[in-house]
Amino acid sequence: EPIDETCGTFDTGRPRSAGTPPWADWEVIIRRDRIGRGVATFRRDDAWLGFGELEWAAVALSKSARRVAIVTGFCIADAEPPAAETDGPPGALFLARVLVSLGVEVSLVSDFYGVPLLKAGAELWHLISPRCQIVEMPMERGDIAAIDSWVDGFLDREIVRGLTHAIAIE
DSSP: OOEEETTEEEOOSSOOOTTOOOHHHHHHHHTOOTTOOOGGGOEETTEETTTTHHHHHHHHHHHHOSEEEEEEOOEETTSSSOEEOSSHHHHHHHHHHHHHHTTOEEEEEEOTTTHHHHHHHHHHTTOOBTTEEEEEOOOOSSOHHHHHHHHHHHHTSTTTTTOSEEEEEO
16 A cells, blocks of 8 residues: 655555565655655655665665664754754664674764764663774864864774775664
8 A cells, every 4th residue: 555644655556475575665654754854855857866775775784784884963053052863873773783783893973962872872782892883973164184084094993994884874
């Protein structure tokens, strides 16, 4: 059955066999944009950007992930006081928990505001180990050289050298 959400109705038009994940339905759910921010509903030629990639990404991750960087967090600068977003870090922790349990090495990457959330969740789930690290990225605005230097140093870390996947969760 099609799912009717704020971003439209989608029906693959093909029957799904028992046991087959409803990838298209999940993509529709993921793209819900109840407050109208517009990020999840970008379209080109009346088609969602990247629609149909969820299954490919999940399969690729499940089959070949060895070292994964999960970047999350988005400073809400106009909050009083400034704070981390609330949905990305928990999603990143959940994914890290699954990946670590499968033997994948994980680096959780966030900014000054997101790192405490990641640390609290990682402590709760006993994730911090040689297989899972939390890394704080800098927040310098306009200092491209400092950011480039940080990226070079990050990519030189043993746990991320040879990354197989990089994931952003917002």
